[in-house]
Amino acid sequence: MSIEDDTDDRSIADAVLISPPEEDEKAELLSRSFQPWHLPRKHYIRIHQWCSLVQKLFRGRKDWYSENGAAYLTLPGDDLLDVRALEGVCTRAGVKLRYLGYNQLSPKTQRSFASDLAVHELQNRPHVDADRSRVIHERIENVSNVESIAYRELQRTGPFSIINLDLCDSLGKDPPSSAGSMLAAIRELLELQSAAGSPWLLFLTTRSNRTGIDSATLSKLIEIVSNNLKGSAEFREKMKGVIIDVHAVAEGVSESDQTSRLVSLGVGKWLLSMGLSGATKWRIELLESYWYSVHGGQRDMLSLAFRFERSRTVSDDTGLTADTSAQSSVPSEAEQALAMLDGVRDLRDPDEILRNDKDLLQKTVQQSRRILEEAHFDVDAYEHWLATKS
């Protein structure tokens, strides 16, 4: 195969000559408008979910992290706000952070200066491992293709202590078994993480509105959940307080809240099924998680946090060594799924939390302002923008 088969002069010229960059006279160097993820509620999650859980993770193996540092996989966007926030945690914990960010530049943002500047600034921070941290301009979905650059980078940097998949849309937007879907990427990540230290964290932010998810995918998620419903009375009982009618969700006639809960549970169980499929068995807990409404109305955005803990893989039936398998095995699928229901039931809404606590809201706004200022946003404009949002 040869792309030079096309002997059209114009295409030859195009391939060889400079293509002038898009002249966008109006765009500023760090031109960015405020986005939904700049709202205080998102920063609340950054601090009280991500940072807080990472802090706990570090405390759990203090010496190990001090010595080895922490590997962090992320979708940092143009501002690397999550990395900035985590860098603070790392500084306080004395842990060196090495991050790998996937940020594909769209043709329009091809010249995004903000990301370059953010990376440059972070390189200078003492607790960022500058030589081993980078943002690559690849799609994270490509990691399911083992011949891709995206996969190769992953292999070279991983495994990770923290994975943060902060998606704008739904992770289930593609039909099942699609090549290059986010679900396929997550599966590949889990494969890579079999070599990860234990425990490790997975943060998953995903839209959960009905229209954002592929129907067949949603059906599959429902099917996964239904299996537990069929198998366990305890599960059925507990489920009543969480999702009233699974089939209503399937038919799209239930409230969005219900869809969101079902997606949370479905994703959790999907992870569980993969986590228990290999030689290494994982215990997967759904930690304090959040949900909120993107456009007002029903809550259709999930911010889930999972903690993965590995079982022992080697057991000895010979009797030469004392049998410790009972202590180190992971709970069964049924038990873990049951536990996950608690997490699904206890989803909290940061908008509601902040509405009910004026002091906390003010504090969060200040913190949000500070991190945006660090990222060179115009904070006066931010205040104005916030005012229009309330």
Added chain:
Amino acid sequence: MSSSDEEIELLADLTRKEPSGEESHAELRTDDRVLARVSDGIYRRPGSALRELVANAYDADAKNVTIDMEPPRFSRISVRDDGSGMSKAQLVRLIHHIGGSAKRTTLGSRLHITSKADPNLSPGGRLLIGKIGIGLFSVSQLTRSFRIMTKRAGEQHRLIADIKLKTFSDSVEPTDEGTTKTGEVRLRSVKAKSKEHGTEIILTPLQPAARDYLRSKDIWARVHGNTSDSESEAFYPPPFHVGRLDPETEETITNSDQPPWDTSQSPLERFRSFYASVLEERTKRNANPKLEAALDQYLHTLWMLSLSVPLAYIDDTHPFDIPKESLPDAYVLSNKRNGTASQLKLRRGQTLRQRLGLESSSPSDFKVTVDGVELRRPLRFSKNATPGTRNPVLFVGKWQPDLSSVPDEVIGGRELSIEGYFLWGSKVIPVDHNGLLIRIADASGTAFDPTFLSYQVAERTRLGQVSSEIFAIKGLDAALNIDRESFNFGHPHAKLVSDWVHRGLREFATAAKRIQKTERETRRTDERDEYEKLIWKSVQRHLRKKRVSRVRLLPADEVEQARRVGQSVLRYESVFADFTPKASERALQAQIEAIATLLTEAGLLDQTDYDKQELLLNAILEIIRLG
């Protein structure tokens, strides 16, 4: 040269907008239209621009330079350093003189780019590389748009600039001031931590030609263009490469990389592994490894970059600092018109630097890392050759001519001081290292010149075994052409250096001939000794005796004496009557002595007097010789 109104205005604008972060806009200008025309696209290879960027970092007293090229995609290049960074004034100056350098003038000192005391040095005391240069035009072959982020220590703000270079067009008219517009820039300040400092330049998107070169597009096209036509030659990928990007998707890799290192190795180990791999290509494929045959274009670029910038040598030590015990045999050049190189006797542990008062050195505090590989100068000075080849010999020279009496208009700068070496081995590996490399301020834009500055004597074999570096301590920089990749041989300094090199080569050639002759003789002596040992062992075996009383052939006047003390001797002249063995027949004497010994031991010569024995042996000798 005073600042123009435009510069003053822009500087004021930047200062005013510092607190708010508002943007400033400016046009890039160059004073010299000819310069702009000439330098636009002057560099063919990406390595040249990288070299210039690294040189800038060196001149800014950086300790670390990190280059990211994102192989095998190569759609952007970032060069980051921890040097002193630029102030607003410096950046403004740079923009308004994009084609020229403010470094080596008093103006440069005012902008703190040079040391206050000496305009040839950086504030940190490094000899500046970039006296003349085409400045930022050097990147124009790589890209038409790039970003700069720079900060000086102690300042509260970082400067960021986005620069677009115009494609040079003859239709662009100079302005009234005589400057030509060469692009546009947008700049602003952002708040930053006071003690941070350094500069990062990001080139993106890369020009298709540069990007395709780094992707080794031509090489892969040949490899994958193999048709089923059995007549056409099959092309194989080079033994070492960083993989091939699928040209259609640009997201996957079609040929998995085969780098000459392992990703588990540290950056420095990777480079050492790189070096060893290229050398080893010799034994696997052909006699003389060539970079082009062993490496893809990206790796070739890395190698050439490691030769061009000021770096520590691969074994950490500058050749002038190698102690006697590890140094090859060394000779010093006389600098005379028809002089002779004389062998150097070094004391135990002594270095060439100590012995000869040499000045040139490589930095120990400048590190360049490219895509996780720490570059070093890939030159080694082992005293031991590979088995079966001649031991290397080093010819060293230092020349600081007294030019005080040379007329001003002829000399072009009174100070000229150079040092250098010629390393003569049996092979130069890789072949690309055969020739002469000239360094100014420890940097070089030329590759090794195998003609040794057009040395006119036909000694290709011997010259093909020489690798040489010349270090210009003072002078010679004025003879560099604008691209810093070639010399103007009309310049007096270039002529003087050229002449010195040729004088040195003549002395080298003479000494080399002598050395080779001695070696041949030694070899012959060694061979003869070996052969003799075999002969006497054989005699011992046949006589079944450990100790054998050898019959010797001695000159006639020594024979009486020897017989008096009981030795069995015969006259050499009688046995070898009028016959002088050729060099290759040195073992003949041992053979005859052995035969005589055997005959004596067998009792066959008891009744024969000495004269008859000698005649007999003479006859035997003739028979052997005829055989």
